[in-house]
Amino acid sequence: MIPPGQTIGILGGGELGRMLAHAAERIGYRVHVFEPAAGSPAAEVAAREFNAPFTQVDALSTFVKGCAVVTYEFENVPVEPLWSIEKIGQLHPHWNVLEICQNRMREKTWLRKNGFPHVPFTEVEAGDDLHAGIRRMGTPCIVKTADFGSEGKGQMKVTDAVTAEHAVAAFAKQRAVVEKYVDFKCELSVIVARTEAGDLRAFPVAENIHTKGVLDFSIAPARISDVVRVEAENLAKAIAAKLNVVGLLAVEMFLTDRGEILVNELAPRPHDSGHYTIDACVTSQFEQHVRAICGLPLGDVSLSSPVAMVNILGEAWKWREGQVAAPPNWAAVLEAPRAKLHLYGKAEPKIGRKMGHFTVCADDANRALDNARELKAKLSGRS
Ligand code: ADP
Numbered sequence: 001m002i003p004p005g006q007t008i009g010i011l012g013g014g015e016l017g018r019m020l021a022h023a024a025e026r027i028g029y030r031v032h033v034f035e036p037a038a039g040s041p042a043a044e045v046a047a048r049e050f051n052a053p054f055t056q057v058d059a060l061s062t063f064v065k066g067c068a069v070v071t072y073e074f075e076n077v078p079v080e081p082l083w084s085i086e087k088i089g090q091l092h093p094h095w096n097v098l099e100i101c102q103n104r105m106r107e108k109t110w111l112r113k114n115g116f117p118h119v120p121f122t123e124v125e126a127g128d129d130l131h132a133g134i135r136r137m138g139t140p141c142i143v144k145t146a147d148f149g150s151e152g153k154g155q156m157k158v159t160d161a162v163t164a165e166h167a168v169a170a171f172a173k174q175r176a177v178v179e180k181y182v183d184f185k186c187e188l189s190v191i192v193a194r195t196e197a198g199d200l201r202a203f204p205v206a207e208n209i210h211t212k213g214v215l216d217f218s219i220a221p222a223r224i225s226d227v228v229r230v231e232a233e234n235l236a237k238a239i240a241a242k243l244n245v246v247g248l249l250a251v252e253m254f255l256t257d258r259g260e261i262l263v264n265e266l267a268p269r270p271h272d273s274g275h276y277t278i279d280a281c282v283t284s285q286f287e288q289h290v291r292a293i294c295g296l297p298l299g300d301v302s303l304s305s306p307v308a309m310v311n312i313l314g315e316a317w318k319w320r321e322g323q324v325a326a327p328p329n330w331a332a333v334l335e336a337p338r339a340k341l342h343l344y345g346k347a348e349p350k351i352g353r354k355m356g357h358f359t360v361c362a363d364d365a366n367r368a369l370d371n372a373r374e375l376k377a378k379l380s381g382r383s
């Protein structure tokens with residue numbers, strides 16, 4: 001066990017690292033952040049920051065030696081430099097979990113090999129014929145880059161010959177997966193925590209609404225049957241156990257009209273769809289990650305109240321000719337009953353950049369979502 005008072009290292013300085021640092025510090029840990037750029041959202045709230053490229057093994061070693069345990073808050077940390085730090089420190093989740101989850105092709109192949117329900121897909125190696133891949137899968141389908149895709153970037157929907165040509169041009173010389181387009185009933189996610197001893201705990205299933213490939217709203221509890229809920233939780237737990245994750249694993253899923261659950265994506269870290277846990281669960285996903293990587297008992301995951309979470313992107317600012325004309329109407333959220341505003345301390349808003357989120361609790365999930373939609377409109381002055 002790594003007791004409070006010790007130092008936790010976080011690779012990556014984004015908002016997930018910032019909220020992780022908040023949770024760690026609340027129970028007495030010191031936090032060091034390793035992030036190439038200075039002044040990141042996580043570094044602002046950490047005791048120390050180290051700025052160097054992730055590939056600089058010397059700097060990484062110094063960082064690791066100063067921490068009792070190291071974790072990561074984003075998936076695009078290169079894996080190779082992590083091999084050498086294995087001998088001098090503890091990394092959770094293990095780099096081989098990261099290696100699988102940071103590449104779509106490896107992730108989907110892993111799901112298939114281990115018999116977990118997933119969206120049908122076919123692999124296309126760099127330089128191979130993408131047309132043939134699209135034909136194998138049939139339309140409609142989605143072409144996704146194998147590496148470094150996120151927030152709906154690096155994806156293209158193909159419905160006909162014209163969109164197929166666009167995809168072939170866009171994905172030339174890239175490794176890609178071609179996935180069947182799923183006409184899902186809703187999107188779900190389960191965030192599960194696992195300790196080294198194998199204890200597993202799943203947060204309440206969240207229902208997620210994406211806009212242009214980016215998470216817009218999360219609702220908990222998800223408006224699904226008990227059968228689907230239990231199946232989703234068990235599936236996430238089984239995947240975390242099979243991967244030997246120590247820490248959090250977020251499992252994104254599609255629920256089809258036929259009641260089938262298909263895994264879409266895995267993320268071995270805190271997840272946007274779990275932000276609601278800060279304000280609406282006994283233990284937040286961030287605290288749970290700290291508990292899991294430090295070998296503390298896992299916390300109570302019960303939901304204290306139905307809740308909706310809204311991601312706040314740069315779009316919430318008023319823009320005129322590419323320049324910010326006015327900030328969002330923060331007062332609208334701050335004044336609302338049962339609402340909580342979280343901002344990530346990023347200096348400059350940009351279109352598509354995640355600037356913060358807010359949650360609204362209510363007596364039921366539908367009411368929470370209605371109130372969240374209303375507040376979202378007020379925030380950006382559109383009502
Ligand atoms: P990212 O890494 O950008 O989150 P995802 O694969 O999760 O990539 O895709 C983002 C969103 O795009 C999903 O949450 C979903 O709304 C939509 N999407 C992705 N793949 C499919 C698919 N095969 N069928 C239908 N919608 C999809």
Ligand code: MG
Binds near residue numbers: 252265
């Ligand atoms: Mg996703």
